[in-house]
Amino acid sequence: MSANLFSPLEIRGVRLKNRVVASPMWQYCGVDGAPTDTHAVHLGRLAEGGAGLVFQEGTTVDRRGRGTVGDLGLWDDDLVPHYARLVELVRAGGAVPGIQLIHAGRKGRRNPPWAAHEPGPPATDDWPVLGPSALPIALEGSGVPVEMSPRDIAETVDSWVSAARRAHRAGYEVLEVQAAHGYLIHTFLSPLSNHRTDRYGGSFANRARLLLEIVDGIRTVWPADKALFVRLSSVDAEWDLDQTVELVRELRAHEVDVIDCSSGGLTGLPVFGAPSAGYGYQVPYAEEIRSRTGVRTMAVGYIVHATQAQAVIERGQADLVALGRELLHNPNWPIDAARKLGVPDPYAQAPRRIAYWLRKRDGSFPGFAPSTDG
Numbered sequence: 001m002s003a004n005l006f007s008p009l010e011i012r013g014v015r016l017k018n019r020v021v022a023s024p025m026w027q028y029c030g031v032d033g034a035p036t037d038t039h040a041v042h043l044g045r046l047a048e049g050g051a052g053l054v055f056q057e058g059t060t061v062d063r064r065g066r067g068t069v070g071d072l073g074l075w076d077d078d079l080v081p082h083y084a085r086l087v088e089l090v091r092a093g094g095a096v097p098g099i100q101l102i103h104a105g106r107k108g109r110r111n112p113p114w115a116a117h118e119p120g121p122p123a124t125d126d127w128p129v130l131g132p133s134a135l136p137i138a139l140e141g142s143g144v145p146v147e148m149s150p151r152d153i154a155e156t157v158d159s160w161v162s163a164a165r166r167a168h169r170a171g172y173e174v175l176e177v178q179a180a181h182g183y184l185i186h187t188f189l190s191p192l193s194n195h196r197t198d199r200y201g202g203s204f205a206n207r208a209r210l211l212l213e214i215v216d217g218i219r220t221v222w223p224a225d226k227a228l229f230v231r232l233s234s235v236d237a238e239w240d241l242d243q244t245v246e247l248v249r250e251l252r253a254h255e256v257d258v259i260d261c262s263s264g265g266l267t268g269l270p271v272f273g274a275p276s277a278g279y280g281y282q283v284p285y286a287e288e289i290r291s292r293t294g295v296r297t298m299a300v301g302y303i304v305h306a307t308q309a310q311a312v313i314e315r316g317q318a319d320l321v322a323l324g325r326e327l328l329h330n331p332n333w334p335i336d337a338a339r340k341l342g343v344p345d346p347y348a349q350a351p352r353r354i355a356y357w358l359r360k361r362d363g364s365f366p367g368f369a370p371s372t373d374g
């Protein structure tokens with residue numbers, strides 16, 4: 001039988017109850033790297049809403065890799081207990097806890113998007129913006145990055161590995177490397193932002209070196225039964241699917257399990273912020289990468305409707321669908337989608353203490369229907 005949105009998926013030792021993933025979403029309200037109650041509410045409602053896998057937002061591996069002052073971070077052992085609490089909460093809600101790790105690179109030290117034109121982070125909490133070359137991105141509030149020395153690069157790889165070790169200790173089961181959207185790793189991959197002449201610049205193999213070193217390092221501390229995802233910008237300025245496919249074949253050889261297929265962001269904002277995007281506009285990337293490499297893919301971007309998400313999985317275009325803003329709109333979307341698709345016992349997607357009451361209500365009088373039915 002072919003897979004559908006509510007069939008489970010096993011990746012190594014990780015079992016997802018369905019194919020709906022809560023995409024990582026920055027909340028911009030961490031305090032010195034630590035999460036707050038807002039993160040608990042955000043992740044808790046995504047988990048209780050029925051998503052099989054809930055990704056925590058891009059969590060910074062190094063203070064110098066912060067995008068904004070409110071970023072979450074895993075740069076210190078003392079931070080681990082804060083995250084262990086979030087992991088517990090997501091698991092208790094019925095979802096598998098995932099974390100995205102990030103280094104913002106030249107898109108660092110900015111304000112949240114809605115405050116781009118306001119004064120930047122206070123001088124008391126300053127940090128240098130790093131990149132492969134001293135080439136700024138043309139985005140409001142972005143400075144000229146400092147070209148990373150070989151030592152900076154080695155320290156950065158170490159910080160990814162240490163953060164992954166801490167993520168494992170906190171209990172996450174899925175780890176995603178953010179290598180898209182114009183952040184540090186992406187700027188090494190692209191010849192537009194990487195003008196280096198050492199072993200990290202020039203040829204395709206050299207530009208991919210940082211990502212592969214990070215992935216290899218992570219795999220030394222991230223257990224073999226836990227899943228490793230990489231988010232890529234499948235297409236971007238002077239970067240096409242052929243290059244992505246070449247990179248994905250490499251990543252497969254380096255023990256990466258799933259490619260999260262996004263796009264854009266190297267020279268401006270990713271396309272999900274632009275009116276040129278339409279429903280499922282990145283699904284064809286997930287489909288082509290999956291069929292040409294045999295690597296599992298996750299589709300993301302304007303996936304909004306239950307039938308749309310179901311079709312992506314049933315047609316074999318991707319193994320998982322990730323939703324971002326639609327889950328902000330309705331964190332219970334997975335439960336709702338299960339009802340709309342006629343999945344037997346749709347409330348099984350919810351925690352037991354909630355499912356009990358919803359099942360009971362459905363049969364309470366003839367013709368009863370919940371508000372989401374019409």
Ligand SMILES: Cc1cc2nc3c(=O)[nH]c(=O)nc-3n(C[C@H](O)[C@H](O)[C@H](O)COP(=O)(O)O)c2cc1C
Nearest residue numbers: 023024025026057058272301302303323324325326
């Ligand atoms: C509030 C918000 C925060 C986001 N933060 C992240 C992030 O931390 N890491 C990341 O890779 N993408 C981030 N994204 C992008 C989403 O993960 C997703 O790829 C994008 O929103 C497209 O999916 P959608 O159309 O379902 O929202 C963010 C998007 C939003 C709306």
